[in-house]
Amino acid sequence: MNDMRIVERTVSTETAKMTARGVQVYYDENHALKDVDADILANTVTAFIGPSGCGKSTFLRCLNRMNDTVSVARVVGEIKLDGEDIYDKRVDPVTLRARVGMVFQKPNPFPKSIYDNVAYGPKIHGLTRNKAEMDEIVETSLRKAALWNEVKDRLNAPGTGLSGGQQQRLCIARAVATSPEVLLMDEPCSALDPIATAQVEELIDELRAHFSVVIVTHSMQQAARVSQRTAFFHMGHLVEYGETGQIFTNPKDPRTESYITGRIG
Numbered sequence: 551m552n553d554m555r556i557v558e559r560t561v562s563t564e565t566a567k568m569t570a571r572g573v574q575v576y577y578d579e580n581h582a583l584k585d586v587d588a589d590i591l592a593n594t595v596t597a598f599i600g601p602s603g604c605g606k607s608t609f610l611r612c613l614n615r616m617n618d619t620v621s622v623a624r625v626v627g628e629i630k631l632d633g634e635d636i637y638d639k640r641v642d643p644v645t646l647r648a649r650v651g652m653v654f655q656k657p658n659p660f661p662k663s664i665y666d667n668v669a670y671g672p673k674i675h676g677l678t679r680n681k682a683e684m685d686e687i688v689e690t691s692l693r694k695a696a697l698w699n700e701v702k703d704r705l706n707a708p709g710t711g712l713s714g715g716q717q718q719r720l721c722i723a724r725a726v727a728t729s730p731e732v733l734l735m736d737e738p739c740s741a742l743d744p745i746a747t748a749q750v751e752e753l754i755d756e757l758r759a760h761f762s763v764v765i766v767t768h769s770m771q772q773a774a775r776v777s778q779r780t781a782f783f784h785m786g787h788l789v790e791y792g793e794t795g796q797i798f799t800n801p802k803d804p805r806t807e808s809y810i811t812g813r814i815g
């Protein structure tokens with residue numbers, strides 16, 4: 551009898567877009583992030599969850615060097631984008647932030663027209679040669695942010711005149727306009743009503759076809775709805791990181807279980 555077995559190999563289709571190794575963050579004496587290792591996968595929505603002050607936003611801001619703007623912050627460890635160290639002295643943080651874009655908690659459109667809000671990034675990064683190319687980027691970005699139909703007849707109106715949900719989608723269009731490879735979102739729905747939140751959540755799912763999305767959220771329901779991977783932070787530690795379904799239904803660490811069942815946080 552032939553007892554030779556065919557060993558099936560699981561071929562991983564998961565590509566790490568960003569890798570973080572041994573990341574520590576100090577704000578003066580406060581050791582806010584402790585030895586974090588994590589991979590951010592390509593074309594995946596990753597949610598960062600955990601109680602207030604656990605370091606979610608701090609880690610998010612490490613991924614595009616936004617902590618550089620905080621004078622007391624010190625980042626140690628290694629973070630790579632496509633294998634390249636983003637903290638290398640030769641990396642220009644402004645160029646990096648076009649590749650790793652960011653959307654903030656409160657919609658913050660510039661006091662400019664809808665068109666100019668979206669055109670701003672491509673203009674400063676010299677991504678277009680003429681008006682026709684810029685028009686194209688503005689339209690495509692507004693379409694990707696599911697805002698085009700609502701604003702196409704008033705592109706010269708001020709961005710600040712839009713509703714809160716529209717302003718947040720305008721900020722997403724602004725970030726999308728530089729063709730980012732990763733989009734970081736820090737509680738992007740916390741200032742939005744349930745309808746605008748649902749629109750942004752739907753959008754997040756569509757955006758992952760184009761790039762990786764990392765979202766900090768206080769809502770476990772939101773993390774479960776939008777993400778494929780979830781990272782649970784607690785007191786500066788990345789306690790558990792895995793498939794969203796596993797984290798919510800079968801957490802391995804008791805701290806994760808306590809958080810998702812509402813016992814801590």
Ligand SMILES: Nc1ncnc2c1ncn2[C@@H]1O[C@H](COP(=O)(O)OP(=O)(O)OP(=O)(O)O)[C@@H](O)[C@H]1O
Nearest residue numbers: 577580582601602603604605606607608609620622
């Ligand atoms: N700009 C800053 N300057 C000094 N300390 C900071 C700064 N930002 C965050 N911290 C500190 O770092 C720790 C982690 O904060 P962080 O904002 O990353 O947590 P978080 O999990 O995102 O919290 P939240 O859910 O409340 O936004 C906290 O102790 C906080 O006080």
